[in-house]
Amino acid sequence: MSPVKPPSKTRSAKPRREVSEGLHFDDVERLRAMVGAGDRFLILIEEELGVRLSAPGGGQIVIAAGDPQARDDAKRVLKGLYASLAHGLTCDEATVRAALRMLDGGDLPTQPDDGVIRVPRGASLIARTEGQRAYVRALKNEKAYDLIFGVGPAGTGKTLLAVAYGASMLVQRKFEKLIITRPAVEAGEKLGFLPGDLNEKVDPYLLPVWDALADTLGRAELERMRADGRIEVAPIAFMRGRTLNRAFVIVDEAQNTSRAQMQMVLTRLGEGSRMAVTGDPSQCDLLPRDPSGLPHALEILAETKGVAAIRFTRADVVRHDLVARIVAAYEDDLNKRGGARTS
Numbered sequence: 188m189s190p191v192k193p194p195s196k197t198r199s200a201k202p203r204r205e206v207s208e209g210l211h212f213d214d215v216e217r218l219r220a221m222v223g224a225g226d227r228f229l230i231l232i233e234e235e236l237g238v239r240l241s242a243p244g245g246g247q248i249v250i251a252a253g254d255p256q257a258r259d260d261a262k263r264v265l266k267g268l269y270a271s272l273a274h275g276l277t278c279d280e281a282t283v284r285a286a287l288r289m290l291d292g293g294d295l296p297t298q299p300d301d302g303v304i305r306v307p308r309g310a311s312l313i314a315r316t317e318g319q320r321a322y323v324r325a326l327k328n329e330k331a332y333d334l335i336f337g338v339g340p341a342g343t344g345k346t347l348l349a350v351a352y353g354a355s356m357l358v359q360r361k362f363e364k365l366i367i368t369r370p371a372v373e374a375g376e377k378l379g380f381l382p383g384d385l386n387e388k389v390d391p392y393l394l395p396v397w398d399a400l401a402d403t404l405g406r407a408e409l410e411r412m413r414a415d416g417r418i419e420v421a422p423i424a425f426m427r428g429r430t431l432n433r434a435f436v437i438v439d440e441a442q443n444t445s446r447a448q449m450q451m452v453l454t455r456l457g458e459g460s461r462m463a464v465t466g467d468p469s470q471c472d473l474l475p476r477d478p479s480g481l482p483h484a485l486e487i488l489a490e491t492k493g494v495a496a497i498r499f500t501r502a503d504v505v506r507h508d509l510v511a512r513i514v515a516a517y518e519d520d521l522n523k524r525g526g527a528r529t530s
Contacts, residue, residue, distance in 0.1 A: 206251070206252075206258075207249055207250060207251035207252075208249070208250045208251075208258055208262070209247055209248070209249050209250070210247070210248045210249075210250065210262060210265060210266070211246050211247055212246045212247075212248070212269055213246060214246075214269075214273075215246055217269060217272045217273065218242070218246055218248070218269070220272055220277070220278050221265070221268050221269055221272060221278050222242050222248075223278065226240075226241075226242065227280075228268075228278060228280070228283045229241075229242065229248075231280065231283050231284065231287075232261055232264055232265070232283065232287065235287050236253060236257045236260050236261050236264075236287075237252070237253050237254075237257050238250055238251065238252055238253035238257050238258055238261045239251045239252045239253070240261065248265055250262065260290050263290065264283075264286045264287060264290065267286050267289075268282065268283065268286055271303075271313050281315070281505050282313075282315060284505075285315030285316055285505050286315070288316065288502060289315075289316060289317060302314030302319065302320040302323050302324075303323075304323060304326075304348065304351045304352050304355055305355060306351060306354050306355045306358060306403055306404065307355070307358045307359065308358065308404075308405075308408065309354065309355075309358065309403050309404045309405055309408065310351070310402060310403050310404075310405075312347070312348060312351045312403075314344075314348070315344070315505045316343075316502065316503040316505065317502075317503075318339070318343065318497065318498075318499045318500065318502070318503035319343070319344055319348060319499075319503060319505075321497050322335070322337050322344075322345070322348060322497040322499075323348060323352070325495040325497055326348070326349065326352045326463065327352070328495075329461065331493070331495070332461075332493055332494065332495040333456070333460070333461045333462065333493045333494075334453070334456070334461070334462050334463075334464070334488070334493060334494045334495070335349075335461075335462070335463045335464070335494075335495045335496075335497065336463075336464045336465075336484075336485060336494070336495065336496040336497065337349060337463060337464070337465045337466075337497050337499065338465070338466055338467070338468065338481070338485065338496065338497070338498050338499065339467060339498055339499025339500060339503060340467055340469065340499065340500070340501055340503075340504060340514045341467060341470065341504075341514070342504040342505060342514070343499040343503040343504055343505065344503070344505055345465040345466075345467075345499065346395070346396070346399055346437070346439050346465050347399050347402070347403075349437045349439075349463040349465055350367065350396070350399040350400055350403055350437060351399075351403045352435075352463075353365045353367075353435040353437055353463070354400065354403045354404050356435055357412070357417060357418070357435065358404075358408075362433055362434055362435045362459075362460075362461075363417070363432075363433040363434060364416070364417055364418070364419060364431075364433070364434040364435075365412075365417065365418045365419070365434070365435050365437075366419045366420075366421070366431060366434050366435070366436045366437070367393075367396050367400075367418075367419070367420045367421075367436075367437040367439060368420070368421055368422065368423045368425070368426055368436070368437070368438055368439070368452065369393065369396065369422070369423060369438070369439040369440040369441075369443075370422065370423045370440060370441075370443040370444050370448065371422045371423075371424075393420050393421075393422075395439075396420050396437075396439060397409075397420060400418065400420075423438070423444060423448055423452055426451065426452050426455050427451055429455055430455060430457040431455045431456060431457050431460050432457035432458045432459060432460060433457075433458065433459040433460060434457075434459075434460045435460070435461055435462075435463075436452075436455070436456070436460060436461070436462040436463070437462070437463050437464075437465065438452055438462065438463070438464040438465070438466075439465050439466075440465070440466055441464045441465060441466035441480070441481045441484075442466035442467055442468050442469075442470060442471045442472075442473075442479050442481045443466075443471060443472050443473060443479070444479065444480040444481065445473065445477055445478070445479070445480050446478060446479075446480040446483050447480070448480055449480025449481065449483065449484050450480070450484075453484065464481070464484070466481045468481055468482050469517070469518075469521075501514040501515050501518065
């Protein structure tokens with residue numbers, strides 16, 4: 188009888204070594220702002236990309252786990268956020284989420300000068316999406332465009348970026364006036380029932396514009412410029428019969444202008460002036476018998492020299508993550524119903 192061989196010992200597999208990569212950043216203060224309190228911005232990136240991030244100190248960010256593409260995406264996001272902070276901008280949750288969304292649209296800017304609006308003695312803003320970058324480039328390109336349309340859903344920064352650019356030019360005295368106008372269209376409420384004179388009646392419609400100006404310039408500077416007449420915010424009816432010279436003009440909520448109003452306000456441009464027109468055709472508050480002047484203007488001016496039209500999509504929504512999903516739900520519902528718009 189042959190001897191029984193003892194069972195062979197199976198060698199346990201070596202634990203697989205986790206792949207990790209490190210990034211070094213010179214400015215520790217900028218790095219701290221990018222990481223966020225309690226590493227909260229790193230956690231956002233981890234959840235989205237399936238990597239693990241840590242900040243062990245010494246200006247280092249360690250990227251571990253995940254596949255090579257995920258680690259590469261994390262590096263691109265971190266470098267883009269770090270570069271944006273070099274311009275005195277802030278890092279918040281919306282900025283991080285916007286940087287993550289931009290991964291699908293191409294390279295993130297590591298030198299984002301073309302997407303930055305600096306307001307001397309005020310705030311600086313950076314484009315957070317590819318659509319916003321195209322919009323800022325058009326606003327800055329004064330040699331090519333004197334009329335810029337920014338069209339798309341709510342929360343894409345159309346008005347805020349135009350206001351920031353106009354305020355920047357005003358502070359630098361490249362324009363004599365910043366004029367912002369919008370139609371005072373009733374959206375379910377009657378103007379006549381509001382108390383006060385005409386100015387007081389339309390103030391609620393202009394409040395978002397004043398808020399954008401205060402965010403950009405600061406309240407004290409805004410009040411000073413408003414007092415000396417360098418900033419004017421008024422209903423669109425007040426533009427009739429005027430020629431606006433050496434001014435930057437913003438026509439906000441343009442989807443609520445009639446065709447006649449749109450033609451009137453576009454032809455107010457005078458010597459040394461430029462204009463930005465912003466609106467969302469899907470949120471028109473005009474009655475069905477009053478066609479909006481915005482899509483009509485976009486159509487007939489599409490090939491006109493000196494005119495740029497930037498169209499934002501739900502991918503450009505930077506207000507709140509839920510807003511993008513709300514916009515998507517309404518777009519899907521509209522498509523299911525064959526594109527018919529309800530007022």
